[in-house]
Amino acid sequence: MESPRDVGGESMERPERAEPLSDAEREIIQGTWGRVYENCEEVGVSILIRFFVNFPSAKQYFSQFRDMDEPEEMERSTQLRQHACRIMGAINTVVENLHDPEKVSSVLALVGKAHAVKHKVEPMYFKILSGVIMEVLSEDFPEFFTADVQMVWTKLMGLLYWHVTGAYTEVGWVQLSSSAV
Numbered sequence: 001m002e003s004p005r006d007v008g009g010e011s012m013e014r015p016e017r018a019e020p021l022s023d024a025e026r027e028i029i030q031g032t033w034g035r036v037y038e039n040c041e042e043v044g045v046s047i048l049i050r051f052f053v054n055f056p057s058a059k060q061y062f063s064q065f066r067d068m069d070e071p072e073e074m075e076r077s078t079q080l081r082q083h084a085c086r087i088m089g090a091i092n093t094v095v096e097n098l099h100d101p102e103k104v105s106s107v108l109a110l111v112g113k114a115h116a117v118k119h120k121v122e123p124m125y126f127k128i129l130s131g132v133i134m135e136v137l138s139e140d141f142p143e144f145f146t147a148d149v150q151m152v153w154t155k156l157m158g159l160l161y162w163h164v165t166g167a168y169t170e171v172g173w174v175q176l177s178s179s180a181v
């Protein structure tokens with residue numbers, strides 16, 4: 001599906017600012033997220049399984065399942081399950097605080113900083129994960145994730161990526177070229 005170079009060698013693009021969400025868009029996100037979050041562990045796990053199956057190089061950061069290939073085996077990993085819940089929890093905090101841009105940026109700055117400094121995760125994986133999140137939500141909740149709703153969610157994912165990559169820039173993340181990886 002991928003080679004590490006597909007994801008490792010690209011530069012981190014970051015627009016000047018994230019496009020803000022309107023009140024109506026915030027309501028759409030909050031309304032649809034409520035239904036997703038009711039099943040947060042199950043949805044989070046299916047997002048991560050698809051992420052690691054389609055982009056196996058993303059497993060390199062996880063000691064417990066970096067060498068696993070079978071989705072059934074990965075599904076039993078407590079580290080995967082825990083990360084699924086942490087991702088869903090962080091998105092939930094963002095969604096619940098969309099009216100409070102400072103809170104949103106501080107939550108995502110912490111996520112970005114930890115992943116840059118502690119986990120040393122290549123930031124492109126955040127973009128890839130956003131795409132997988134959109135795919136899984138659209139497939140699992142077709143009754144809510146209509147084309148219009150998907151557009152609003154894509155905007156939220158852009159906002160998330162913008163804040164996270166902002167934190168990477170802030171801590172002085174240096175992009176490795178693909179030939180150096």
Ligand code: HEM
Nearest residue numbers: 058061062079086087090091111114115119121125126129
């Ligand atoms: C929306 C995206 C994401 C969110 C909200 C998120 C959130 C979190 C949180 C809250 C933690 C625990 C606190 C910490 O140690 O920082 C964590 C840990 C971690 N994250 Fe993420 N994460 C995201 C994406 C990613 C991606 C794309 C990767 C790598 C491909 C990744 C790799 C890790 C690793 C390796 C840990 C430590 C796991 C452990 O110690 O068991 N995360 N994440």
